[in-house]
Amino acid sequence: MNLHAIRAIYFFEMERTWRTLLQSIVSPVISTSLYFIVFGAAIGSRMTAIDGIAYGAFIVPGLIMLSLLTQSLSNASFGIFFPKFSGTIYEILSAPVSYVEIVVGYVGAAASKSILLGLIILATARLFVAFEIAHPLWMLAFLVLTAVAFSLFGFIIGIWADGFEKLQLVPMMIITPLTFLGGSFYSIDMLPPFWRTVTLANPVVYLVSGFRWSFYESSDVSVAISLGMTAAFLIACLTMVWWIFKTGYKLRA
């Protein structure tokens, strides 16, 4: 195992975060805080509780998940896309590193940034909304699992994309709508039966539901199913990454 290489890639990527602190951390924290202020503190106080949870507190897990998904995707996709774009990927490909080490370095850094961001947003939310975390360890487990799974997904997008437009396509056109329609702002029990069934096809529902359970012991779907779906997505992404490196898809001619 080339630990020096993993360390080099990991800290190189983390360094990019500190260099772009405003964009990487401050901006998502501020924009998510606006949700807490508007939907939590302002409108939330006039809305009825959902499953006995005040609306302001109800949306906290969903909003953290929203940031976690988008940041995991963008961090990981940009991390591997930029060396391809700038041509510096030659150095990664010619280095004595295995595929696993490359993935651990890039995905590890992207997931770390997202988890850090998730925890900062969690702390920030506490300034505006009162809430408790019933299962802190499960909350962390969901946070880490989701960050890693979506960082892997972002890594795949970064390799697939051959331009900035494609890089933004999946996060903007697929992930953000899925997150908004995945129960971040409402319980899917509030939907008519037909739309409830349709919503169950949205994988983000399971992430938000499981994450919310770790806070309030209340969920739209069973926690076991949430965990299973997250793990299945993780395995699917790992399989895809394995295939990419095995075939050299868009990396090695």
Add this chain to the structure above:
Amino acid sequence: MQPIISVSGLTKTYASGFEALKTINLEIRPGEIFALLGPNGAGKTTLINIICGIVNPSSGVIRADGCDIVKDYRAARAKIGLVPQELSTNAFETVFAAVSFSRGLFGRPANPAYVEKVLRDLSLWDKKDSMIMTLSGGMKRRVMIAKALSHEPKILFLDEPTAGVDVELRRDMWEMVRSLRATGVTIILTTHYIEEAEEMADRIGVINKGEIILVEDKAALMNKLGKKQLILHLLDRLDAIPDELAGYRLELSGNGSELVYTYDAKGEGTGIAPLMRRLSDLKIDFQDLQTSQSSLEEIFVSLVRASP
């Protein structure tokens, strides 16, 4: 002596069907400077990229210092440094961070003292805290060399190291390559410049259309290539070369307005002075003169075209 790089039966056909390399066999000796010449699209970069692990070979075996580049890729790649043709750098990184990153990537523990030495050797130390994007093209090229040397490789590939750089920097590069060779590093470079190969290489290989068509010691090759031409622009046209000049390798061109003398620049005497005196005796006057020498690449491409 065991070669430091041995390429045996290497072929590369891209997914598009383009056959970039056709059964390449090549051995590079330890400690030598080997210049690989060839026209654009000849397969130079493909060959280098395969040896360095950037492109997958279709078939064949390559060993770097005895290590198979596929089966024992970690050991093989750790011995190789690559400076690609394109100036691909992490624009927002500082010079020191970029070179340290490369060292770590190639499995070496952090060693600020060694990185400092490399940067000082390349006259980059006073730029160590500068972002790479602020450097000139020549400085960026040096940074790329520093990155390639950061893990103390035994083999260094320089793909067109002096393409687009000014004369002064080119001289500096040559000096740097010589000093690297003095430390025992084997250097393989691709170039279009005959003077570059002549200045630095111990041996020269020529590749064309995916095939190595020649590998020779520089001295032997230069003897073959030491042919120059003197072109005299005559005041009065000639219908034929006078019999008195039959002993010289002369040709008429430009409808008799140019007299072309081919001579051996490396020989004991070029024969130019006697020719001039003879022309003067024959009252053949000229208004201008020039000399020309074909580039190494041109000569070998013409050789390839001439071959079946």
